Amino acid sequence: MLIVKIALPIPLNRTFDYCLAMNMPHPAIGARVKVPFGHRKAIGIVTSLSQSSAVSLEKLKNIEAILDDQSLFSDSLWQTLYWASQYYHYSIGEVLFHAIPLLLREGKQAKFEPVLHWVATEKGQTISIDALHKAPKQQKAMNQLLQGPIYHHEVNSLGFTQNTFQALQKKGLSLLCAQEIQSSDWRSKIKKMKGENRLQLNSEQIEAIKRIHHQNKQFVVWLLAGVTGSGKTEVYLRVLENLLIEGRQALVLVPEIGLTPQIVDRFRERFDVPIDVLHSGLNHKQRLSVWLKARSGEVAIVIGTRSALFTPFAQLGIIVIDEEHDGSYKQQEGWCYQARDLAVFRAKKENIPIVMGSATPALETLRNVELGKYQKLVLSQKAVQTQLVKQKFIDIKGLPLTSGLCQPLLKKMQQHLQANNQVMLFLNRRGYAPVLLCHECGWIAECLHCDHYYTLHQNSQKLRCHHCNRQSQLLSQCPRCDSTHLMPVGVGTEQLESTLLSLFPNVPITRIDRDTTRKKGVLEKYLSHIHEGGARILIGTQMLSKGHHFSDVTLVGLLDVDGALFSSDFRAAERFSQLYIQVAGRAGRAKKAGEIFLQTHHPEHPLLQTLLGKGYDAFAKEALEERKKALLPPYTYHIIIRSQDNDNEQAPIFLQRVRDIFESDSLKDTDLWVMGPVPALFSKRNGRFQWQLLLQHPSRKQLQQLVNRCNPLLLSLALNQKIRWSLDVDPTES
Numbered sequence: 001m002l003i004v005k006i007a008l009p010i011p012l013n014r015t016f017d018y019c020l021a022m023n024m025p026h027p028a029i030g031a032r033v034k035v036p037f038g039h040r041k042a043i044g045i046v047t048s049l050s051q052s053s054a055v056s057l058e059k060l061k062n063i064e065a066i067l068d069d070q071s072l073f074s075d076s077l078w079q080t081l082y083w084a085s086q087y088y089h090y091s092i093g094e095v096l097f098h099a100i101p102l103l104l105r106e107g108k109q110a111k112f113e114p115v116l117h118w119v120a121t122e123k124g125q126t127i128s129i130d131a132l133h134k135a136p137k138q139q140k141a142m143n144q145l146l147q148g149p150i151y152h153h154e155v156n157s158l159g160f161t162q163n164t165f166q167a168l169q170k171k172g173l174s175l176l177c178a179q180e181i182q183s184s185d186w187r188s189k190i191k192k193m194k195g196e197n198r199l200q201l202n203s204e205q206i207e208a209i210k211r212i213h214h215q216n217k218q219f220v221v222w223l224l225a226g227v228t229g230s231g232k233t234e235v236y237l238r239v240l241e242n243l244l245i246e247g248r249q250a251l252v253l254v255p256e257i258g259l260t261p262q263i264v265d266r267f268r269e270r271f272d273v274p275i276d277v278l279h280s281g282l283n284h285k286q287r288l289s290v291w292l293k294a295r296s297g298e299v300a301i302v303i304g305t306r307s308a309l310f311t312p313f314a315q316l317g318i319i320v321i322d323e324e325h326d327g328s329y330k331q332q333e334g335w336c337y338q339a340r341d342l343a344v345f346r347a348k349k350e351n352i353p354i355v356m357g358s359a360t361p362a363l364e365t366l367r368n369v370e371l372g373k374y375q376k377l378v379l380s381q382k383a384v385q386t387q388l389v390k391q392k393f394i395d396i397k398g399l400p401l402t403s404g405l406c407q408p409l410l411k412k413m414q415q416h417l418q419a420n421n422q423v424m425l426f427l428n429r430r431g432y433a434p435v436l437l438c439h440e441c442g443w444i445a446e447c448l449h450c451d452h453y454y455t456l457h458q459n460s461q462k463l464r465c466h467h468c469n470r471q472s473q474l475l476s477q478c479p480r481c482d483s484t485h486l487m488p489v490g491v492g493t494e495q496l497e498s499t500l501l502s503l504f505p506n507v508p509i510t511r512i513d514r515d516t517t518r519k520k521g522v523l524e525k526y527l528s529h530i531h532e533g534g535a536r537i538l539i540g541t542q543m544l545s546k547g548h549h550f551s552d553v554t555l556v557g558l559l560d561v562d563g564a565l566f567s568s569d570f571r572a573a574e575r576f577s578q579l580y581i582q583v584a585g586r587a588g589r590a591k592k593a594g595e596i597f598l599q600t601h602h603p604e605h606p607l608l609q610t611l612l613g614k615g616y617d618a619f620a621k622e623a624l625e626e627r628k629k630a631l632l633p634p635y636t637y638h639i640i641i642r643s644q645d646n647d648n649e650q651a652p653i654f655l656q657r658v659r660d661i662f663e664s665d666s667l668k669d670t671d672l673w674v675m676g677p678v679p680a681l682f683s684k685r686n687g688r689f690q691w692q693l694l695l696q697h698p699s700r701k702q703l704q705q706l707v708n709r710c711n712p713l714l715l716s717l718a719l720n721q722k723i724r725w726s727l728d729v730d731p732t733e734s
């Protein structure tokens with residue numbers, strides 16, 4: 001009897017045994033099957049075949065159907081996911097299911113489904129476009145059709161309506177087709193860009209490209225450390241060109257596509273090959289289509305965020321990670337993986353190079369360079385000479401502040417706006433004010449479900465909790481003393497905007513934060529508005545700092561520097577430095593000199609002195625020294641165990657027992673450091689109390705072994721106590 005071991009998308013990190021009926025073919029490892037599970041049917045993934053089972057044969061159920069005739073995963077991806085399940089102590093079934101498109105999880109076929117699209121008929125191909133001048137919409141649609149087929153589902157997003165195409169159909173000019181659009185193989189078409197159109201590379205770029213190229217068929221991790229505007233993207237493009245010519249595909253990971261549409265444009269402009277972008281605007285069908293096309297080799301380049309890492313490829317030649325330091329590569333919920341680390345693992349299994357680019361590399365990455373695991377390539381010069389950026393502190397001790405802005409900065413703004421330049425202000429707090437308080441009795445509006453104040457959102461007349469997203473109506477009276485004197489305390493971007501609107505009544509302002517860009521397409525609209533010069537004052541949270549190139553910005557103001565200097569999070573300094581360098585890179589472009597102002601009560605702070613006086617590398621060096629002395633990552637490794645309860649009792653008791661289990665294990669040595677249980681930074685969220693336990697060890701391997709050993713005990717303990725818990729390996733948030 002053949003036993004098939006199957007992973008199911010449930011939280012238990014184990015597989016389940018099923019029998020295979022005699023008349024069924026052997027399923028491939030990595031193929032989906034349909035099985036009975038409890039009272040329902042489930043879809044699972046075959047992980048291995050075996051001759052025996054620990055369960056008695058009569059109890060085993062039969063597989064009902066085999067859904068794929070081959071594995072959904074390449075060898076290297078399979079190994080990566082298996083390793084990830086172990087390393088992050090997360091259920092193999094959930095990991096495997098996470099890595100495939102939703103439609104496949106639901107059992108849809110892993111095959112191209114015919115997609116409806118409009119094409120130009122033969123008559124349409126030959127018609128003179130002027131003949132349609134009485135119907136401008138049809139003329140425009142026809143023009144577009146002549147450039148290539150248009151997917152039925154994309155008609156609206158391209159600014160057309162189905163009616164227009166139907167009208168063209170009545171005239172015999174267009175036709176709705178169902179066959180797959182035949183794309184000719186890009187491999188036969190790709191050629192090197194002609195010499196005369198090429199940028200003259202500088203010597204550092206040449207060196208970087210040469211070194212990557214010389215080892216482009218083997219696993220090497222490259223850190224491309226280059227200041228903003230030093231031509232890192234140009235290096236990616238050249239490296240990719242060499243690989244595409246050899247018929248190999250590329251995966252490019254970026255932090256957030258909506259924020260950096262330019263990078264996609266640059267790949268599209270450079271290469272006449274199929275490029276697919278995995279962004280949040282895609283529907284599930286489109287996602288499956290990208291997955292299939294990458295797997296068949298039909299698409300040459302896939303650009304996407306974190307989860308694009310799981311895209312299968314026919315012949316992957318390279319992985320590029322842009323802005324490798326960006327926090328968005330770490331998943332913070334559920335399976336808490338670090339895409340950057342997984343990408344390195346995958347590149348190793350694929351035996352291909354991986355290029356990680358940043359102007360402000362993560363300290364972890366720099367440590368790996370120090371250890372000789374990663375190779376560093378440096379671009380120290382701006383590719384295009386720009387004016388120097390003047391950086392200055394404004395000591396705001398004792399100065400009056402208007403919605404967080406001091407007079408000297410306001411004056412500067414006036415000057416820059418008068419010179420017809422753009423001004424950019426950063427404040428990492430959205431909403432109108434972080435606190436609403438009763439002036440008579442001191443009552444503060446608080447979320448009932450979280451240990452957190454409500455943020456006042458004036459425009460929408462709401463109080464909103466930034467932790468659980470609950471909201472309540474804005475009150476006009478204090479619920480405790482009935483006073484109507486409720487006052488906002490502190491400043492958020494919304495307030496900054498409304499104050500600036502009254503201070504600069506004729507200046508158009510654009511605010512970019514999660515509140516203003518919630519609706520699909522709005523961010524893109526705002527960004528192009530800024531590029532066209534429509535907005536003169538830009539206000540934003542750190543969202544605005546990521547990867548923009550606004551050529552008219554000459555003044556940048558950072559309003560709340562002190563918040564970053566005095567944080568309880570040991571990573572705050574690193575994050576602030578990265579933000580600062582990114583932002584400083586935005587001020588002052590080719591022709592215009594830029595200024596950047598930091599409002600602080602502590603201009604003498606050593607971090608600021610190093611960062612502004614000597615730059616990011618010097619900061620990073622000092623920060624690494626400090627981490628080493630303090631025994632913090634990357635010199636030690638962290639695992640956080642989190643648990644939640646409804647009564648604030650069970651969770652700490654559970655974690656205390658967990659602590660005892662670790663401390664009494666024979667693998668425990670004096671290097672293990674356990675902190676907690678302590679309430680989490682936000683100790684209440686969504687009505688549940690949060691506690692955590694931190695494990696720290698200088699050896700990643702020993703820490704992993706210890707957790708592996710103790711895991712079964714934790715599982716049964718949690719089951720007994722009916723407690724929710726989770727484990728975060730290499731956490732980046734505490």
Ligand code: ADP
Pocket residue numbers: 199200201202205226227228229230231232233234235383384
């Ligand atoms: P980064 O990705 O490091 O921020 P980019 O690759 O975007 O830098 O380069 C910044 C600008 O400089 C772009 O407009 C790019 O076209 C241009 N550029 C890059 N390399 C060169 C070069 N060698 N000579 C001239 N311009 C260059």
Ligand code: ZN
Pocket residue numbers: 438439440441442443478479480481482483
């Ligand atoms: Zn009151």
Ligand code: ZN
Pocket residue numbers: 447448449450452465466467468469470685686
């Ligand atoms: Zn809340």
